[in-house]
Amino acid sequence: MHTITARRAILAISSAALVAACSGGSASPSGAPSAAPSAPASTSPSTAPASQGPVTLTYLVDDSQNTKDTAQALADAYTALHPNVTITIETRPGGTDGDNIVKTRLATGDMDDIFWYNSGSLLQALKPADTIVDISGEPFIPNIDPTFITTVSQGNQVFGVPSGTALGGGVLYNKKVFAKVGISVPKTWAEFEANNDKLKAAGIPPVGATFGDTWTSQLFVLADFYNVAQADPNFAADYTANKAKYASTPAAAAGFGYLQEAHDKGWYQKGYQTLKFEQGLQQLADGKFAQYPQLSFVLSTIATNNPDKIADIGFFGMPGTDAAKNGATIWMPAATYIAKTSKNLDAAKQFLAFIASTAGVDAINAKVPPAGPYVIKGAKLPDNTMGAVKDIAAYIDAGKAGPALEFLSPVKGPSLEQICVAVGSGQEDASKAAADYDKDVEKEAKQLGLPGW
Template sequence: MSHHPIRRAAVIAVASVSALALGACSAGSLVNPTESSSAGKTTLTILMDSSTQTTTQGKAIADGFNASQDEIEVKIETRPEGTDGDNVVKTRLATGEMTDLFQYNSGSLMQALDPATNMVSLTDQDFIANLDESFVTSVTADEQVYGVPFGQLMAGGIYYNKKVYADLGLSVPKTWDEFMANNAKIKEAGIDPVIQTYGDTWTSQLFVLADFHNVLSEQPDWAEKYTANQAKYVDEPAIKGFERLQDVYDAGYLNKDFASAKLTQGLQQLVDGTGAQYPSLTFTITSYLELADDAAENIGFFAQPGDDAATNGLTSWSPAALYIPSTTTGDKLDAAKKFLAWVATPEACDALTAAMDPTGPYAVKGCALPDGLPAAVTDMQAYYDNGNVSPALEFLSAVKGPNLEKITVEVGSGITTAADGAARYDEDVKKQAQQLGLEGW
């Protein structure tokens, strides 16, 4: 997978959710951007990817904003997903032909767009104070804030089958030792303790990436040191994610078909209760809801346990964001800022919720989740409510290598040791760090 180990692959994994099949830009457009606007109104066009989820949410906020005032009209234009869509965004920014606003990833992929050159800073806008702090970090470069959240927060952790847990008298683990003790009891009951699906290679990365809250709990400046080439995965505390991947393999806790199983098969095993736990990203919640009648209530979620129960918490992925390109000026710029100010309100969250059930908390303060959501969403919300959350590494550092999923498949399959895998990944990130011109590399 290219530069975004999780979201890029997730996009390939589940067409209906956070990532999606490639589509033709012209064929997928919801609006002709050259269409004349209603008399006297300033028209804004937003470029966004063509997935069902994105376009549904885009239409919801455009319609909601349009109904809230009568001076500005917002329209949607779509682009392909995946690498083709990345190329459209980069080309249009480079040629000065970007729409008035655009939707794109937060974190390291945003950094790769050279926001200081290509985007309008929003740092001085009052509405930034309405945004979740971990999200703001993910759209900040050189102390300038560039984006407003589009969609909900996502987390990396472990789904679990509540009925299996109840039948075996287990409680949610807060330490890795407790997790491994639960696994022993689950295996004894003839159930696969940990489901892995290396047929979709991106899923192999969770034990490493979702462990990052534990890394920061032990060493709060690890991301800064990593970016400066002063911290490595081969050393404590970061190597523990690789060691945990090896632990579950060595203990024989995986499903027999882990090497070839795909995401959907893993989720089916989870809801059937033939497997008890499945490391994943919470964007996949919508994918298991149709697999069993009781899936919404029966599948729970917990943060990846670390060494210390007192610091137990969640690794969080920020949603995509809406940005204003630097080519938007004058009345259009003023209108775009008014629109983003509205997006950063509970009213906009309500419009999104009405269009599509949220799969995680909103990154806008004051936004409430509705009742009746899947148990895993409620479980996830509790970590945010308690403040026990850290951003994933990709939102704190632009350093990442393209081969993590290949390396984690090998470590998780017993082909490579945790130490060797961590060393290989440390080597894997060098080229990109050098291409980014980072100091110390």
């Protein structure tokens, strides 16, 4: 096993930008790191009883295989240490439907004790100061990389612990298909287009899409943010301050153009409009199509369902216009949060302490192939880490990786996936989609009360 030391480079691009944006105008950083003791807390979990008597925690997670397996691994390992604790896992859909369930349950006071949800911009829409327990003063906070803390903070409060790994956002590809057609990993969009011409000529759909799960439609836009930041380093700050728009920023609008191009040139496989994403993963593993814009968390599902084919899957960052600036967009892990309505606060905090420990990481590694680097101090990845994860690490080690926009700005419109489906299905052109998304984010920014909106 080896320690991944490059994780802090992921968010070297001004993590303070998100802190300032999410603090209601305050320029002070999150209080958690500064309030922490000078020496890191132990990363070993407590072996003391989690409570004086039997206690049951309910845990709401999304229904992706990776999330379910990770949550189950954590629950099993923790309850083995604490036999008086039972953790009941409940699942919800991903995407907009899942977001609505989380928001509704928090608003009505019907949320589980703990729940799994995004870090970054989507958290801000939950009004966390009103609905989620502040854990900034807990002794396990120093175990967590400070770059992650900024993504689960608002003002001086901290709300969640990382649950899983950081992720690469880009393109998964089938290495055997690439070898068969005689193509290599593209570093520019022009090379990507040329590869796709060769794939089509060979009778292989160049790009897979799974619009039956609408959230999967967004990656051409979201995973392109590394290229946006290279072209316009101030975009995130200007976007947050309502000084920059997708429709009027060519680098930002490019992702919508990629969706339209994929449709217009017939890059997608047949039936993509209704295909579910796990079906798409199977088709990628089987070489039914060559490339799949996606987040790397899906790799563990491929590894579970096709252990003999996971070595065939590689990763590359979304190609841009300049090969010398080629890189990858990185997502911070999702987090586990405690609802303010929980009646098992002490037990919930002790479970979060376990998640934020190296023992928690070991529990995940024992059951779920990691899909990226961890953000727990001292965490290790197995030596047999998947090749695609090593591809992601290579971008990070080379200093050619940067955070997705949602970790630099609290502004993200709720309708992006529906807009992307419309463009990728030929129902809307890219320029109108960019303008529609600008309108979508305006509503969200005003709800958050951001200056300048």
